[in-house]
Amino acid sequence: GLRNGDVVLTPSAYSPAHWASDFLARQFLKSECDTLLMIDDDMEFPPDALDRLRSNAASFEYDIVFALCTTREMPPVPVLLRLAENQPDDGRELYQRVTRFPLGRTIPVDVVGLAFTLIRRRVFEAMLAPGGPDASYFFTYGAGRETDDAPFCRQARRLGFALAVDTAVHIDHVAAIPLGWRHVQAQRVAR
Numbered sequence: 001g002l003r004n005g006d007v008v009l010t011p012s013a014y015s016p017a018h019w020a021s022d023f024l025a026r027q028f029l030k031s032e033c034d035t036l037l038m039i040d041d042d043m044e045f046p047p048d049a050l051d052r053l054r055s056n057a058a059s060f061e062y063d064i065v066f067a068l069c070t071t072r073e074m075p076p077v078p079v080l081l082r083l084a085e086n087q088p089d090d091g092r093e094l095y096q097r098v099t100r101f102p103l104g105r106t107i108p109v110d111v112v113g114l115a116f117t118l119i120r121r122r123v124f125e126a127m128l129a130p131g132g133p134d135a136s137y138f139f140t141y142g143a144g145r146e147t148d149d150a151p152f153c154r155q156a157r158r159l160g161f162a163l164a165v166d167t168a169v170h171i172d173h174v175a176a177i178p179l180g181w182r183h184v185q186a187q188r189v190a191r
Helices: 017-029 049-055 121-127 149-158 181-190
Strands: 035-039 064-068 081-083 095-097 106-109 116-120 163-170 172-174
Touching: 017 035, 017 121, 035 121, 049 064, 049 116, 049 163, 116 121, 121 149, 149 163
Parallel strands: 064 163
Antiparallel strands: 035 116, 064 116, 081 095, 106 163
């Protein structure tokens, strides 16, 4: 999936996830590239996944595009999340899973994971602190059990950026075995 002009960044090893993500974002902003691919270390993907994710014209209108992955539990569940209808008054956000969706389409969502996600440069540039990339923190943990991807997505939406999941690109979450879309399909057939 790599093309001429692509740059492979060296990840930050032995760091909490949000520090490693921030490190990559700051390194990315020092490059001339227009899009950053974030990949979690517990993901397995086909060799053509990046090319298909970045070549899907239906995704071009979105600023952040996530490949379809599943949770790491059994049975695995696709990760497509939208804001729940009733939101608490304390500033937190509650999400609901999208359980029915068309395959092979780009679906707008309100939050994505960072498992296999393209993020446009303009998103990070809009989030820059006055001191520039080295003074900026793009990824932080939220309240309770909220991981670093939800606050990042919330900030991106507040700044007017659009998020989506490309349901044509399937990646697996590695647990004891790689869990992915084929497991979700097998359960649907078994029912």
